[in-house]
Amino acid sequence: xxxxxxxxxxxxxQEAETVTLSCTYDTSENNYYLFWYxxxxxxQMILVIRQEAYKQQNATENRFxxxxxKAAKSFSLKISDSQLxxxxxxxxxxxxxxxxxxxxxxxxxxxxxxTVNP
Amino acid sequence: DAGVIQxxxxxxTEMGQEVTLRCKPISGHNSLFWYRQTMMRxxxxxxxxxxxxPIDDSGMPEDRFSAKMPNASFSTLKIQPSEPRDSAVYxxxxxxxxxxxxxxxxxxxxxx
Numbered sequence: 001x002x003x004x005x006x007x008x009x010x011x012x013x014q015e016a017e018t019v020t021l022s023c024t025y026d027t028s029e030n031n032y033y034l035f036w037y038x039x040x041x042x043x044q045m046i047l048v049i050r051q052e053a054y055k056q057q058n059a060t061e062n063r064f065x066x067x068x069x070k071a072a073k074s075f076s077l078k079i080s081d082s083q084l085x086x087x088x089x090x091x092x093x094x095x096x097x098x099x100x101x102x103x104x105x106x107x108x109x110x111x112x113x114x115t116v117n118p
Numbered sequence: 119d120a121g122v123i124q125x126x127x128x129x130x131t132e133m134g135q136e137v138t139l140r141c142k143p144i145s146g147h148n149s150l151f152w153y154r155q156t157m158m159r160x161x162x163x164x165x166x167x168x169x170x171x172p173i174d175d176s177g178m179p180e181d182r183f184s185a186k187m188p189n190a191s192f193s194t195l196k197i198q199p200s201e202p203r204d205s206a207v208y209x210x211x212x213x214x215x216x217x218x219x220x221x222x223x224x225x226x227x228x229x230x
Contacts, residue, residue: 035218043155043207045221091161098216105151105174106219108161 002027002094006109013082014117020067021077021112023092031097034068034075035106040088048090051075053097082116089113120144122222124210130228136198139225141210142191151219152185152195153209161209167193200229 003026013019025034036048051059051068058066063083067076079086092109123142131137143150151166165175167187178185182201187193197204205228213219 033218037221042223043226044223045209045211047218047220050218095216095219104149104213104216105163105166110160 002029002096002107004092004094004107004109006092006112008112009110010113010115012115012117013079015082015084017082018078018080019082019114021079021090021092021114023075023077023109025073025075025092025094027073027094027096029096033095033097034066035093035095036064036066036077037091037093037108038086038088039091039111040085045091049077079114084116084118087114087116122210122212122220124208124222124225126225127223128226128228130230131200133201133229134199135229136196137200137204137227137229139195139208139210139227141193141195141222143193143210143212144214144220145191147212147214147220148190149213149215149219150187150193151209151211151213152193153211153221155207155209155224156205164195197227200227202229205229 005024032053034051038046038048049061063080065078089111091111093106095106096104098104125140149168152164154162164177165185170187185195207224209224211219211221
């Protein structure tokens with residue numbers, strides 16, 4: 001079974017500054033995906049970024065980037081130039097990569113509540 | 119493209135009543151998931167389907183919960199009878215063959 005751990009229940013950052021959210025996971029799988037989802041007060045789950053475990057290059061989406069350390073099973077999210085709209089709960093998630101069409105499920109961490117202060 | 123569509127967005131019902139939540143996955147996606155989110159337990163996977171077939175329903179709390187997927191474009195999650203502890207946000211999500219999972223906006227259920 002997979003587990004995902006986010007050790008920071010809450011974080012805050014000043015607008016325009018950079019913040020890093022931590023995530024560690026445990027798995028015996030070699031092929032998998034890692035995700036960060038954002039959940040603003042509206043409660044909608046929004047995909048922020050995706051990393052494929054077989055890729056060494058860290059994923060980047062505009063102001064969002066990850067530091068993926070496969071050997072250490074670490075997957076942190078860096079938000080640059082933080083904006084007020086980044087205030088949300090952020091969930092780290094793991095999904096085993098499947099080659100057949102049997103589908104796969106997400107395992108979520110507990111979440112980190114990020115507050116961006118003006 | 120339309121995302122995952124859920125209805126109703128909000129529902130308030132009395133204890134003992136039947137509740138039906140509905141979901142339309144993204145066209146072309148063959149996996150569908152029902153998650154529940156509460157303050158106490160966070161995000162829990164209730165059940166997921168692949169090609170309309172239930173693959174894992176081990177997260178379904180008890181016999182009061184049932185889910186169906188009669189075709190590739192529609193699924194329901196039913197609670198009968200509902201109880202106050204069922205109050206939560208219920209998310210439907212879909213994906214294509216083990217790729218990224220996309221979520222609907224959620225159905226907020228309050229059982230009084």
